[in-house]
Amino acid sequence: MMRTGMILGLTLFATTLDAQQTIGERLTGRVPSEIAALVQELGGAAASRGLPVDPLIQKAIEGNAKAIPADRVAIAIRGVVAQLDSAAAALRDAGVASPVDTLEIAAGGFAITAGLRGRDIGELARTGRPTSDVIVGLRVAGTLAAMGVPREETVRLVGSSLRAQQAPGELLTLPGRVQSEMARGATPAQAAAGLARAAAAQARHGPPPDRGPPPDHGRPPRPLAPPLP
Amino acid sequence: MTQHEFDPRVKQLLDGELTLADLPAELRAEGEEALRLLAAVDRASVSVPAVTWRVMAALERRRRRLWWLAPAVAIAAAVVLLLGRPSTPPTTLSATVVTVRFVLVAPGAHQVSVAGTFNRWDPSATPLVRSGTADTWVATIALPPGEHQYAFVVDGARWVPDPAAPAVDDGFGRRNSVLTL
Numbered sequence: 001m002m003r004t005g006m007i008l009g010l011t012l013f014a015t016t017l018d019a020q021q022t023i024g025e026r027l028t029g030r031v032p033s034e035i036a037a038l039v040q041e042l043g044g045a046a047a048s049r050g051l052p053v054d055p056l057i058q059k060a061i062e063g064n065a066k067a068i069p070a071d072r073v074a075i076a077i078r079g080v081v082a083q084l085d086s087a088a089a090a091l092r093d094a095g096v097a098s099p100v101d102t103l104e105i106a107a108g109g110f111a112i113t114a115g116l117r118g119r120d121i122g123e124l125a126r127t128g129r130p131t132s133d134v135i136v137g138l139r140v141a142g143t144l145a146a147m148g149v150p151r152e153e154t155v156r157l158v159g160s161s162l163r164a165q166q167a168p169g170e171l172l173t174l175p176g177r178v179q180s181e182m183a184r185g186a187t188p189a190q191a192a193a194g195l196a197r198a199a200a201a202q203a204r205h206g207p208p209p210d211r212g213p214p215p216d217h218g219r220p221p222r223p224l225a226p227p228l229p
Numbered sequence: 230m231t232q233h234e235f236d237p238r239v240k241q242l243l244d245g246e247l248t249l250a251d252l253p254a255e256l257r258a259e260g261e262e263a264l265r266l267l268a269a270v271d272r273a274s275v276s277v278p279a280v281t282w283r284v285m286a287a288l289e290r291r292r293r294r295l296w297w298l299a300p301a302v303a304i305a306a307a308v309v310l311l312l313g314r315p316s317t318p319p320t321t322l323s324a325t326v327v328t329v330r331f332v333l334v335a336p337g338a339h340q341v342s343v344a345g346t347f348n349r350w351d352p353s354a355t356p357l358v359r360s361g362t363a364d365t366w367v368a369t370i371a372l373p374p375g376e377h378q379y380a381f382v383v384d385g386a387r388w389v390p391d392p393a394a395p396a397v398d399d400g401f402g403r404r405n406s407v408l409t410l
Contacts, residue, residue, distance in 0.1 A: 030349075058346050059400060065350035066388055068401045076400030110376050114397050114407070139376040143409040146395035172409065175395070 026057050031064045031073075038074055042081055051084045052102035055109060083109040090118035094125040101131050107138035114142035120155045127162040136168040137161070143175045144192065147182075153192040160199035326371040327410045331357060331381070333366050333391070338383045341366040345379025345405075352382040378405040 023043045027036040039060045043053040059080050063073030087108025091100045108121040124137050141158040145151060157178075161171055174195065181191030236256055331343045341357040347370075348354040357366035378397070381389045390396045391406035399405040 058350070062346075062350045062399065063401060065344060065352060066399075066401060066403070072401060079400055107376065110397075139409045142376065142397070143395055143407055146397050146407050148395075175409065 023053060023057060027060060031060045032070055035060050035064070035070055035073055035077075039077060042077060046081055046084065049085070049088070050099040050102070050105075051081070051088055052106045052109075055080050055084060055106055080109065083112045086112055086118045087121055090121040091125050093118075094122035096125050096131075101135070104131055104135050104138070107135045107142070111138045111142035111145065114145040116141060116145055116151055116154065120151060123155055124159055124162065127159055129162045129165070133162060133168055133171070136171050140171050140174050144178060144188075147175060147178060148188040149178060149192045150189050153189045153196065157192045157196040157199065160196045160203055164199045164203035166199070166202075326373050328369060328371050329408065329410070330367060330369045331379075331391070332360075332393070333357065333381045333383075333389070334362075334364050335366055335381070335383050335389075336364045338364075338366065340384050342382045342385075343368055343370075343379055344382050344388075345377055347372050347377050347379070352385060357381075372408075372410060374410045377408045377410070379408065380405055 023040050024036065027039060030036075031039075039053075039056050043056050046056065047053050056077055059077050060073060063070075063076060068076075084105055088100055088105045091104060091108060096104070104125075108125075111121055112118070120141070121138065124141060125134050127134070127137070129137070137158045141154050144154045144157065149157070157174065158171070161174065177195055178188065178191040181194065182188060186194070238253075238256055333341055335341050342352050343355045343357060344350045344352045355368055355370060357368040359365065360367040378399075379391070380399075380403075381391065383389055388403060390404040394406040394408060396404040396406050
């Protein structure tokens, strides 16, 4: 038991050290030294919790490029870490296998930035679709929220589409389809609701006869999470 | 192509300084028309084998740098095997990229570029060029699938969100445009 603990500790230490080294290399000459030090510290800790570090690095570089004062950049970076932690917790609570895919956490973090909540992330992750599809679903959900689609309608539309086994390429068309409906005079909520109804019908009755099996046909589905208490 | 002179408030809309809701009712149709003209984002999948090469090269560099961690990695791998996981299917790297055209109408601008997560927020990395009318600036670049955030940089100093794209809070009190491919 003690040996296992030492091995895990060593692995954790190596992961943290590698993350800090990578962060240091990527930030050298790009941001002030105090911001680089902060990202190294927060990024190392984030990596040890299984979080992606790229969003932190991006936010630091973005802040410097936009000539934002260092104290405000630091606040924004801490905000990114909080969003990633929320997304990871939501995915873990949804029963996603641990460790959770860092791309999935980053996609969840983006969705939270756009206005979704942790329970929305969990609901989309519980659709039982493969990780790669859920990642695209979370990105699309964030984009829809950024377009002004209300949170509930966003989750209903993307959730129905995922349950209808729509392929990632099809999920990616959702923002454009919502935009088309909005151009015809629908509100974002109305546009999303109409598409969600169509996706729900597809989930119940299967895809139209002229459409073949989804491109991910044959891939193992993600195990469904146990019901919430 | 004939040059169309927009109302100054529509130009502010195109610059991201106003939203459609801020325009008076009589200008909304003109504003919507201007935004429609801007929504010229071409998307066409093209295969770029070089992407695969770059990914492999990056992995190779990483492997060389990590040689001194080999014992710890070996132990970690053994632990993973002993614990008998993972159950999550691996996420595959797509070898395709998507060609995207960025368009901004920026009256009076002398220089326009686009900076975002895809070019490390470097305002000098992706300049736009004048196209058609003197006020229209365009750039076409290939991007990997994923979620990208960006903004236009006008005259090297003014960060302007794309009026034709959804946007999120950038954490600094401004907005970043979002492109999901």
